[in-house]
Amino acid sequence: MKRxxxxxxxxxxxxxxxxxxEVPQVVNAIESFYEYWHEVNEWHLEEGYGRFHEQFRANNAIGGFVSHRLTTRFAEESPDFVLNxxxxxxxxxxxxxxxxxxxxNYAVKDSDNGPGLxxxxxxxxxxxxxxNVEGWLLGIHYRINARSESPTEDAPAPDDTPPIExxxxxxxSMDHEDWEYRDAEGSNRTNTSELKAKVGLHEMRKNPVIEMESAITGVGDLLQGYKxxxxxxxSGYSV
Structure with a gap:
């Protein structure tokens, strides 16, 4: 598939x-991640194991893997960051x-005072x-190009399509009020916090580091501001 x-x-x-x-360090980290994913994905295809993303049991497992790989690369790009x-x-x-x-040993369970990302x-x-993340948060949205765009065919994406983007x-920077707590009592899920769309997520969307035009989301005046x-x-985008 296409790198x-x-x-x-x-x-x-x-x-x-x-x-x-710095922004170039973020770009370098993502390019390194792309190279890794491409090589591993090609190996899986050559050996007949299917595409790399198919080896994960759930989407949140992929998200955890993506964030860990990029976190490691950010630490390599910036000498002042150390992996927890x-x-x-x-x-x-x-x-x-x-x-x-x-x-x-740089092993920190929960830090209210120490600087970090x-x-x-x-x-x-x-x-x-x-x-609730209270401090700097770097969020990454990604998509898996697993299927073709045909509305009638459930077929694999063409080979000239990137497997992940x-x-x-x-x-x-986030604070406690930017999050909404979701209690999982009565279900088999874990308790989670979600960024509020008009508070924490709004602050994130105002400061894109990398952004495809297809990723711009929101409603009303907020959406217009993001655009x-x-x-x-x-330079290739017009509101």
Whole structure:
């Protein structure tokens, strides 16, 4: 299948990023992720195992994998970030460029005071967490091109189609009120928090780092504002 790549027209070089992280570093991380996914996907196809995404049991498993791979790459791109060594630790990336003292093993379960960056990936239009992220959040929306666009045929996507694409990278600082808690009592799901569309998600959508035009979503005046913000860096887009 076709190797995906970041298109320059969709990159907002004026996006705000925390702790010295730079837009080209985000682009480099995604390009590295694309190369990895492409090579692994091609191997699966050559060996007759099907496409790489088919090896995952659920979409949220893919999201966890995508966020972990990119978190690792961000740490490699930016020398002041260190991976949180604790499974499900918070935040994902610990900022080590100031006087804050992290544990020697950089394993942090939950930090209310230390600087860092949480990374989330989702196929949907919002982001979910098992806790309210209070601090900087970098959110990644992606799509799996698993099927053709035919409305009548349930067929695999053509071989000249990228197997996966990052459609949107957003970043903003969050606080407790930006999230809506969802209690899973009575179901087999876990408790989660979801970004509120007109609060936390609005702050994210105002600051796209990478954004395909197909990823622009919203309603009313908010949607119009997102479109205008996109047009400021995408010369091929008009409102």
């Amino acid at each position: 995906p790549e970041v298109q320059e027209r969709f990159v907002n070089h004026d996006a705000e990023l925390p702790y010295g992280l 060594r604790l499974d499900d630790g918070y935040p994902d990336l610990l900022y080590d460029g100031n006087d804050h003292e992290w544990p020697d 949480e990374v989330k990936a989702s196929m949907g239009n919002t982001f979910y967490a098992h806790h 990052v459609t949107q990278v957003l970043c903003a 205008q913000a996109h047009a400021e860096f995408d």
